[in-house]
Amino acid sequence: EADIYQTPRYLVIGTGKKITLECSQTMGHDKMYWYQQDPGMELHLIHYSYGVNSTEKGDLSSESTVSRIRTEHFPLTLESARPSHTSQYLCASSEIGAGNYGYTFGSGTRLTVV
Amino acid sequence: AQSVTQLGSHVSVSEGALVLLRCNYSSSVPPYLFWYVQYPNQGLQLLLKYTSAATLVKGINGFEAEFKKSETSFHLTKPSAHMSDAAEYFCALANTGNQFYFGTGTSLTVIP
Numbered sequence: 001e002a003d004i005y006q007t008p009r010y011l012v013i014g015t016g017k018k019i020t021l022e023c024s025q026t027m028g029h030d031k032m033y034w035y036q037q038d039p040g041m042e043l044h045l046i047h048y049s050y051g052v053n054s055t056e057k058g059d060l061s062s063e064s065t066v067s068r069i070r071t072e073h074f075p076l077t078l079e080s081a082r083p084s085h086t087s088q089y090l091c092a093s094s095e096i097g098a099g100n101y102g103y104t105f106g107s108g109t110r111l112t113v114v
Numbered sequence: 115a116q117s118v119t120q121l122g123s124h125v126s127v128s129e130g131a132l133v134l135l136r137c138n139y140s141s142s143v144p145p146y147l148f149w150y151v152q153y154p155n156q157g158l159q160l161l162l163k164y165t166s167a168a169t170l171v172k173g174i175n176g177f178e179a180e181f182k183k184s185e186t187s188f189h190l191t192k193p194s195a196h197m198s199d200a201a202e203y204f205c206a207l208a209n210t211g212n213q214f215y216f217g218t219g220t221s222l223t224v225i226p
Contacts, residue, residue: 042219090158092158102146102148102206104160107156108155108157
């Protein structure tokens with residue numbers, strides 16, 4: 001079944017650790033996105049990609065980085081986690097005509113940095 | 115400039131009552147409009163979308179929304195609320211460049 005997967009679902013990690021949040025989709029979508037969402041709050045776009053080797057920063061400044069080496073894979077990395085990075089991170093993908101089809105979201109990764 | 119405004123960050127309804135979640139948009143070009151639902155600790159799930167076909171759009175779980183150009187609105191309704199409808203709801207707009215703009219969300223509480 002075509003879908004978008006995020007791992008881990010929950011992560012509690014100490015300050016200063018390096019972490020990678022995984023996102024994979026099986027729909028062959030060219031466009032992928034990372035959103036940051038604080039509890040009960042709006043979504044903020046932090047990174048997006050329109051295809052392999054294409055990555056851009058979003059509207060919200062983030063210390064995280066992303067890569068897009070394969071169409072289906074769009075991992076997000078924090079080199080040194082801090083408590084301010086505690087949040088929910090949502091990955092999404094879309095076809096080229098996102099306006100027609102909308103985004104497909106993963107289940108999210110809830111990150112807590114202690 | 116494109117933007118989405120959701121009126122009311124929290125809405126409470128009794129079980130069986132009408133659900134009305136408000137969304138107004140601003141767009142210089144004909145928009146694509148969407149409603150998403152987010153259950154606790156989950157991602158967003160598409161409820162319905164307007165893509166310039168019928169102005170009354172039916173979605174999943176008994177929800178529907180009506181596109182009103184004159185009012186620049188795309189309000190979400192459901193005739194009878196269920197306890198399972200309690201969630202966060204997001205209105206979103208996409209332009210021809212395919213960039214999405216999300217509203218700030220409305221938290222729906224259903225009172226037994």
